[in-house]
Amino acid sequence: MSSYEKWVAFVTILTREVRRFVRIWPQTLLPPAITITLYFIIFGTLIGPRIGAMSGFTYIEFVAPGLIMMSVITNSYGNVVSSFYGAKWGKSVEELLVSPVPNYIILTGFVMGGVARGLSVGLIVTLLSLFFTRLQLEHVVITCTVVFLTSVLFSLAGFINAVFAKSFDDISIVPTFVLTPLTYLGGVFYSTSLLPSFWGTVSHLNPILYMVNAFRYGMLGISDIDTGIALLIIVGFILALWVFSMHLLRTSKGLRS
Amino acid sequence: MTRMTVPALSIRNLTKQYDNGFSALKGIDIDVAEGDFFALLGPNGAGKSTTIGIICSLVRKTGGTVKIFGRDIDTEFSQAKKDIGVVPQEFNFNMFEKPLDILVTQAGYYGLPRALAAQRAEKYLRVLDLWDKRNVPSRMLSGGMKRRLMIARALVHEPRLLILDEPTAGVDIELRRSMWDFLRDINARGTTIILTTHYLEEAESLCRNIAIIDHGEIIQNTGMKLLLKSLQREVFIFDTRGTIAALPDLGPFAGRLIDEHSFEVEVEKSESLNSLFTHLTAQGVEIVSMRNRANRLEELFVSLVASSAGREEGRA
Incomplete structure (x- = not known):
């Protein structure tokens, strides 16, 4: 395929992904908006004022970046895992596998589909948060870089889950038992400085902590960890998951017998 | 001077062994040839779908080579795949x-x-009589329409080689015949077609x-006419105008x-039917129609597969 044909193929995959999540917006865009609004109401307006300041900010100002990031993570992951597994389950993935589209274009297309949904939901949540608090944006480039790379990372993770999944149960196990606990314990609702030193150290094994804090640094200018290290960790995970995803596309028995 | 033509499909020593040790293809x-209308037949589990799966890269081969119009599917996969259109057996849209x-x-x-x-898309949806349904969710289409949709999808990039895996399975006779006409037409326009089917009448036709x-x-690989010529015996059914007691x-x-209105007759390839009609006419038996008891290809297919099964048992 020529470079132009590859570009057309990529745009085709991305367009199909975007149309899919827009077509089923009551399942994809509405629920995170409602959930996050409830978070803002409960943790921001009702409980937040009783908690007081955290790292020099009101509680709602502190949790807003974490809640945005949480939406981006779960929706990037959820989009790719459900779309790719759905295509595998319904066999429509064969349309792609028999075509001349190179594996890296297939992967990039699905990942960018996940990024499109993750960032769309992130934008919706950000706009909703403006009804409850005033958002700051200390470092625009860092904020955008972190949210984009995090979305890429979890889209890749969703892809890997989808390749291994053998049933619809398998695509909900990781989000429920791995992603949600790691996100909740990843500094969305609190600063790790509040934890006893042992649990503070353990928290540093959680990769989501780095993403949430780097994003919070971009917005508020505060972080529990070094932003440079956070970016290195995110990029490192992306590279590792990309290589593994490409390996799966070449060899997985879940795709080609 | 003879012009050397590149085959539309060239398979050499193709093998496939699954992880459980089962050898689906044994070399x-x-x-x-380009422009051919080619049938790949075999009983269930013979290796047809594995072969097609390897050609369109849904199945990984263990060994051998596959070339599409001279292009290796391993080293020139992009161009090779561009030349293929696939209509799978199961709905996969x-x-x-x-x-x-x-x-x-x-x-x-x-x-x-x-x-x-x-x-x-418009061209092929119109050709396959689906244009009126272009904006209907595909799950709402009838079985025949879904089959036609898969053919339209396989043709939309205008491949030079079209592979159809049981394209008329579960399709009513009228639709099957119209699909035959369509396939004959695109073959006449230059598209090479490879067909697997359980309807041997379809392959013969x-x-x-x-x-x-x-x-x-591969237990037989030849021209259809040559194969049918090798049929040594045929059984015809004759229908009579009046009743016959014996x-x-x-x-x-x-x-x-x-x-009381029909009987069957075994005819060896070397025998002429003229003497049979002479005998019947002499007895006042009036024949109104005659037909093969079974499709001729079916007779051959059954005997070839039976011989192959015998050889397999011998090896075991």
């Missing part, structure tokens, strides 16, 4: 998408810009060359009474 060779979107998307996978993709695969080996005298032919 098969197949050549399909997104049931929630509309036919028009399915075709435009498929064309995009082959690098066709959106405007051209839309033109092609459409295909010029044939390979029969069984237990992962089997008429058939002279040198063996036969059997079916009912």
